[in-house]
Amino acid sequence: MTSPDRIDTPLTEALGIEIPLICGAMYPCSNPELIAAVSEAGGIGIVQPISMMYVHGHDLREGLRKIRSLTDKPIGFNALVEKSSQVYEDRMKKWVDIALEEGVRFFITALGNPDWVVAKVHAVGGTVFHDVTGAVHAKKALDNGVDGLICVNSRAGGHAGEKTPIQLLEELGSFGVPLVCAGGIGSPEDFVRALDLGYAGVQLGTRFIATDECKAHDDYKQAIVAAKADDIVLTTRISGIPVAVIETEYVKKVGTETGWVLRQALQHPKTKHYARMLVQLKSIFELKRASLKGASYRDYFQAGKSVEGIDAVEPAGAIVKRFGDAARASRAIAAAE
Numbered sequence: 001m002t003s004p005d006r007i008d009t010p011l012t013e014a015l016g017i018e019i020p021l022i023c024g025a026m027y028p029c030s031n032p033e034l035i036a037a038v039s040e041a042g043g044i045g046i047v048q049p050i051s052m053m054y055v056h057g058h059d060l061r062e063g064l065r066k067i068r069s070l071t072d073k074p075i076g077f078n079a080l081v082e083k084s085s086q087v088y089e090d091r092m093k094k095w096v097d098i099a100l101e102e103g104v105r106f107f108i109t110a111l112g113n114p115d116w117v118v119a120k121v122h123a124v125g126g127t128v129f130h131d132v133t134g135a136v137h138a139k140k141a142l143d144n145g146v147d148g149l150i151c152v153n154s155r156a157g158g159h160a161g162e163k164t165p166i167q168l169l170e171e172l173g174s175f176g177v178p179l180v181c182a183g184g185i186g187s188p189e190d191f192v193r194a195l196d197l198g199y200a201g202v203q204l205g206t207r208f209i210a211t212d213e214c215k216a217h218d219d220y221k222q223a224i225v226a227a228k229a230d231d232i233v234l235t236t237r238i239s240g241i242p243v244a245v246i247e248t249e250y251v252k253k254v255g256t257e258t259g260w261v262l263r264q265a266l267q268h269p270k271t272k273h274y275a276r277m278l279v280q281l282k283s284i285f286e287l288k289r290a291s292l293k294g295a296s297y298r299d300y301f302q303a304g305k306s307v308e309g310i311d312a313v314e315p316a317g318a319i320v321k322r323f324g325d326a327a328r329a330s331r332a333i334a335a336a337e
Helices: 010-015 032-040 049-055 060-070 086-101 115-122 135-143 165-175 188-197 218-226 249-254 260-267 272-293 305-309 316-336
Strands: 021-023 044-047 076-080 106-110 127-132 148-152 179-182 201-204 232-235 243-246
Touching (some): 010 148, 021 032, 076 086, 127 135, 135 148
Parallel strands (some): 076 106, 179 201
16 A cells, blocks of 8 residues: 555655655665664665675674664665676675565666676566666666666766766656666755656765764764865775765875876776776775774765755654655645645
8 A cells, every 4th residue: 555655756656665765875884774764764775785794794684684673664785786806796696685585675786787686686576776877878777677777967976977967867868767866965955856857766875974873983974064065076096986075184185186007007908907906995995994983094085065955963764754744845835836
């Protein structure tokens, strides 16, 4: 039975949730308590398996069961499907199997061909969305069977896209699948605006770091609260490709450009694979350290331009409720006109 509180969009219908709001998977900030709080409030939290196991110290199956002890509402799972190595691919396939065995039925894929995830998830009646920044990757993902698209725009944190939310909507709308706006959503007004544009839902990351349930260090949370949109810069020093971060004093000191030697290694066909592995390991370590240890360390705080709408650290459930109330009120006004 449909809940009378549900905001009807293709996303809420597909996932069986009340509010078309996703707490995106974040390394290193996706801990079980945060995921559960968002889902319990009517949105949907997404498990990031590397964060679950290697940052927050949970065996994957035990971590999923911990979330289940906190909420019985739908949760999702992030599957990065890049073929960096056979070992990694085999590990991800095992993790997806565990998630399916534990009842997860919504998966967000990224960075590669999602066909094998689609096959496994569709076999049990689940749903798969894929991260995209434009039409080329969207078409490939849809050709491989995904059900919807996470549209990562230029206002997102972490590995942001290059296009605005409106540009992505215009470019991808003709594909005829649910589109989720990812990037720049920090306030209820941003949420309502995205739905009014025609998005089926939104994905938030930065907004949920500044919450009581997130295990990130308070320095990180306060940096988000204090930052404005103009404080977000792109740096290639973390992973070799542009990453959106808060321009802290450390970032100002070291600059935002990759060193010449590493830049050449990332471009050379004989060394780019090994160079990429090196910077990925470095980024995993630095982001984990800054997130959990605070500003006394080298602080790369990933964040998007949604910081403009964030002015306090709050309970995650309160944020979901406030966003949902704003969308319902907007629809009620529209219906009355």
